[in-house]
Amino acid sequence: MDRCDVRVRAYKNGKTFDQCVQIAEALNPEFKRMIDGNGKILWTDILEKVDHDELIYKLTLKYLRRDGYDIGNWKIPEVKKYAI
Numbered sequence: 001m002d003r004c005d006v007r008v009r010a011y012k013n014g015k016t017f018d019q020c021v022q023i024a025e026a027l028n029p030e031f032k033r034m035i036d037g038n039g040k041i042l043w044t045d046i047l048e049k050v051d052h053d054e055l056i057y058k059l060t061l062k063y064l065r066r067d068g069y070d071i072g073n074w075k076i077p078e079v080k081k082y083a084i
Contacts, residue, residue: 011053011055012053012054012055013053017055020053020055020056020059021059023050023056024050024056024059024060024062024063025063027049027050027056027060028060028063028064028067030049031046031049031060031064031079032064032067032069035069035079035080035081036081039080039081040078040079040080041078041079041080042077042078042079043061043072043077043078043079044077046060046061046079061079064079068081068082069081069082070082
C-alpha cells in the first residue's frame with residue numbers, strides 16, 4: 001500500500017511544513033517588538049498578520065511560548081510577557 005509522505009504535504013497556498021516553520025520563525029521578531037512596545041498583542045492581530053493560515057498561526061504561538069511569552073488562553077486571547 002502506498003503512503004503519503006507527511007514531510008512534503010502541501011498546506012495552505014502549497015507550502016510545505018518546513019516552509020511554514022520558516023515563515024513563523026521569521027514573523028516572531030516582529031510580534032516580539034509589538035509585545036514589547038504595547039505590552040500585548042491579540043490573537044486576532046496575529047491571525048490577520050499570518051493571512052489566516054492556521055498552521056503558521058499555531059506555530060507562531062508555539063514559538064512565542066518557547067521564547068518565554070504568555071500566550072494566554074480562550075478566556076484571555078492575547079500574548080504578553082510573563083510578569084516576574
